[in-house]
Amino acid sequence: MKLELVIVDDSHLWLSLAEKLAASHPLVGKITTFDDSYDAWVHIQINKPQFVISDIEMPGMNGLSFLEMFSDRLPFISTSTKQEFEVVAKELGGIDFVAKPFSKSDIHNAIDEVYSHMFGEKVSNYK
Template identity: 30%
Template sequence: MKKSKCLIIDDEPIAIRILERHLEAFPEVEVLETFTSAPKALIFLRSHQVDIIFSDIEMPLMNGIEFLKSFRHQPAIVFTTAYRNFAVEAYDLDVIDYLLKPISIERLGRAIDRYYERMGNVKSNENESDNGIINFKVSTGIIRMPISNIRYIESFGDYVIIHHKDGRLTSRERLSHMETKLDKRGFIRIHRQFIVANQFVTAINGNMLQVGDNQLPVGRTYRSTVQRLLQSPLENRLSEI
């Protein structure tokens, strides 16, 4: 997977260290360099190309707004600041995101998602289809899991619960997003709350699918899809649903 190279600019070294540590949870992003002032970053950028810049706003010599306005061609930039009062001006400048300190890993992840969406390059599809690995955002960072380990995924509001062969984990994702990620990967949407892995369906009981030790309902809307896509000897019994 090609990594996106980034810069961090902040006049507080501790803020740089915290953001660097947070970014370690996102293997698709590589910190190329860090700077404690915008002018030093500008000198570096004369001879180096980066994909995304994380910049504080309130800094001596040149603040983040002035830094951004100094470019002829605006870079992809995420502002990281302790102050709300720059938000309107920042969004008028069409920045990727505006993060208020202290920055959580979850909020940073949403900013990175926005960057990839803006660039027209959805990171979730990279890497996963090539090596069978899928990334899940959790409270402590990112968990990488083989797709073949997933039995089924359950919707829980703005979160999903991934039931896998070793247990379960909770990730801040929408089920519809997971459905897109797992399209053509051997999974079926069977209900507004459930996506299941074909290989773990072991029985059909009325309008319920047996997945391991669990029975999951098949929603009326999804019955024809289940009939069409479930490739197993159980297929002929789907007419009972």
């Protein structure tokens, strides 16, 4: 089963890198990206993706606001250049936190965590 993902980041560089790395994960199917948090907010409410990767530091609605609104309904992976956001993101219900700059294994491990959280099974059984 392929998972539907939304990625939100105001930086085109980080957005495209996260998309490329997530697309190489065997359990990720459709990916929709947004560089505007308000557009992503509308999309998430209407389309109900299976999980979200969101930058924390964005203008307007930041990633912590996303967590407050959606983490009880959707698994979240938060990203930031500031490691100190990790504790807050997890307290708000985030499944995992990935510090920038991130690697393929960082993103893949976080996606594995989301899968385990969603289905209660380790990913290694499905790769």
